Amino acid sequence: MTVTDDRKEQISWYFYDWANSAFSTTVVTLFLGPYLEGVSKAAADSAGLIYPLGIPIAYGSFFPYIVSLSVLLQVLFLPILGAIADYSNIKKQLLGIFAYIGAFATMGLFFVQGSNYMLGGGLFLIANLAFGAAMVFYNAYLPEIASPDRRDAVSSQGWATGYLGGGLLLVLNLILFLNAKSFGLSEGLAVRICLASAGMWWAIFTIIPMLNLRVRAQRKALPAGQHYVTVGFKQLAHTFSQMRHYPQTLTFLAAYLLYNDGIQAVIALASVFGAAELGIPQTYLIATILMVQFVAFGGALAFGWLARRIGSKLAIMVSLVVWVGAVIFGYFIPANNVPLFFVLGAIIAVVLGGSQAISRSVFSLMIPAGQEAEYFSLYEVSERGTSWLAPLFFGLALQFTGSYRIAIVSLMVFFIAGLIILTRVDVRKAALEAGNTAPAHG
Incomplete structure (x- = not known):
C-alpha cells in the first residue's frame, strides 16, 4: 500500500466529516428526540403507551429505545462489513452506499408528522446504522492517505472540519426554527425542514470524497464456492484470533x-x-x-x-x-x-x-x-x-x-x-x- 500524503485527497476526506456531522448535530443532538417524542405522544393511549410491533412502551421511551436498537445492530453488523470491505477492497463503494442510505433516510424524516412515530423510528434506525457503517470505511482511509508522522494532523483537521460543518448547518437551522413564524412556517414544519436539510447536506458534500478518494489495493479473488459474506465471517474470526499478537x-x-x-x-x-x-x-x-x-x-x-x-x-x-x-x-x-x-x-x-x-x-x-x-x-x-x-x-x-x-x-x-x-x-x-x-x- 502506498501512502501518498496527497493534499487534495486529504481535503476531500475531510469533507466527509463536514458532510455527516450535520446528522449528529441537527438530527441527533437537537431536533429529532423532542420532535419524535411529540409524534409518539400523539399516538399514545390514555395510559401514555404506544404499541410498536404490539409491544407496549411509554411514548417517551420510544426514541431512546430506537437509539439503543440502532447501536445494537451496529455491534452485530459492522465487524462483518469491515471484514468484507478489506477482503474485497470496496471500502470506497461501501462508504458511498452507506452514506447515501443514511442521507436519504434522513431526508425522509421530513414526512414524519401527526402520529406516525413508526416511520420516524424506522428512518432514524436506518440512518444511524448507516452513519456508523460509513464511519468505519471513512476511518479506514486514514492510514492510506496520511503517513505516520502526518496522521495526527490529518485526523485532527478532519475532526475540526466536521465540527465546523455541523456547526454551520446547525446555526442556519436554528435561525429557521427560531424565526419560523416570520417565514410563515409552523414549528413542526420548521423542524421537518431542519431534519431534511441534514440529509441533503450529507448527500451533497459526500460527492467530494467520492470523486477524489483513491482505490489502491486490488480486489482479492473469491475462493471457489464462497461469497463475500461467508468470507467476511471467516476473515473476522481470523482477525479475532490474530489480535492476541x-x-x-x-x-x-x-x-x-x-x-x-x-x-x-x-x-x-x-x-x-x-x-x-x-x-x-x-x-x-x-x-x-x-x-x-x-x-x-x-x-x-x-x-x-x-x-x-x-x-x-x-x-x-x-x-x-x-x-x-x-x-x-x-x-x-x-x-x-x-x-x-x-x-x-x-x-x-x-x-x-x-x-x-x-x-x-x-x-x-x-x-x-x-x-x-x-x-x-x-x-x-x-x-x-x-x-x-x-x-x-x-x-x-x-x-x-x-x-x-x-x-x-x-x-x-x-x-x-x-x-x-x-x-x-x-x-x-x-x-x-x-x-x-x-x-x-x-
Whole structure:
C-alpha cells in the first residue's frame, strides 16, 4: 500500500466529516428526540403507551429505545462489513452506499408528522446504522492517505472540519426554527425542514470524497464456492484470533474504551446537568451547544499541533487531565451561573475533538495493513458497545446520592482509569508489532 500524503485527497476526506456531522448535530443532538417524542405522544393511549410491533412502551421511551436498537445492530453488523470491505477492497463503494442510505433516510424524516412515530423510528434506525457503517470505511482511509508522522494532523483537521460543518448547518437551522413564524412556517414544519436539510447536506458534500478518494489495493479473488459474506465471517474470526499478537493495540483499545466512555457520557449528560442542577435556561443550553461546535474546531487543530510537539500519547494524556479538571470544575459551579457554565462548555470543547482525533490517529498506527476496515469496525463497535457504562455509573451515583454534582464528578473515574492504562502503551512498539512504520514521536 502506498501512502501518498496527497493534499487534495486529504481535503476531500475531510469533507466527509463536514458532510455527516450535520446528522449528529441537527438530527441527533437537537431536533429529532423532542420532535419524535411529540409524534409518539400523539399516538399514545390514555395510559401514555404506544404499541410498536404490539409491544407496549411509554411514548417517551420510544426514541431512546430506537437509539439503543440502532447501536445494537451496529455491534452485530459492522465487524462483518469491515471484514468484507478489506477482503474485497470496496471500502470506497461501501462508504458511498452507506452514506447515501443514511442521507436519504434522513431526508425522509421530513414526512414524519401527526402520529406516525413508526416511520420516524424506522428512518432514524436506518440512518444511524448507516452513519456508523460509513464511519468505519471513512476511518479506514486514514492510514492510506496520511503517513505516520502526518496522521495526527490529518485526523485532527478532519475532526475540526466536521465540527465546523455541523456547526454551520446547525446555526442556519436554528435561525429557521427560531424565526419560523416570520417565514410563515409552523414549528413542526420548521423542524421537518431542519431534519431534511441534514440529509441533503450529507448527500451533497459526500460527492467530494467520492470523486477524489483513491482505490489502491486490488480486489482479492473469491475462493471457489464462497461469497463475500461467508468470507467476511471467516476473515473476522481470523482477525479475532490474530489480535492476541498485538498486546499494545489491545492495551490502547482498553484505555480508549474507558476514557471515551467518559467523554461520551459528558457530551450526553452535560445539558441535563446544566438544566436540572444548575438551572441553566434552554436558550443558553442551545447557545452552549453552538459555542462548543466552533470552539471544538480550534481545539482539534490545537491538539494536532500539540501532538506534533510532544507526541500523540502525551497529547492524549494532557487532554485526559483537562477532562478530569472539567468535571471537577463542573462540581463547583454555583446554580444559575450562566457565564461559568459557558466556561465549562469551552473547556470541554477544547479537548473534545482533540482527544478523539488523536486517539483515532494513534489507533491507525497499531493495525495491520490491509485490515484497516476490520480493525476500525471493532474500534467503532467497542466504543458504542460499552457506551452505556459511564451513563449507568452517572445514574447510579445520582440515585444513591441524589446529587447531580456528585454524579457528574464521578465520571472522572473513567478518565483516570483510561489515563492509567494509557501509560502502559508504547505507541512505537505497537506500530512495529503491527508491521507499520513507527512515527518519529510516539
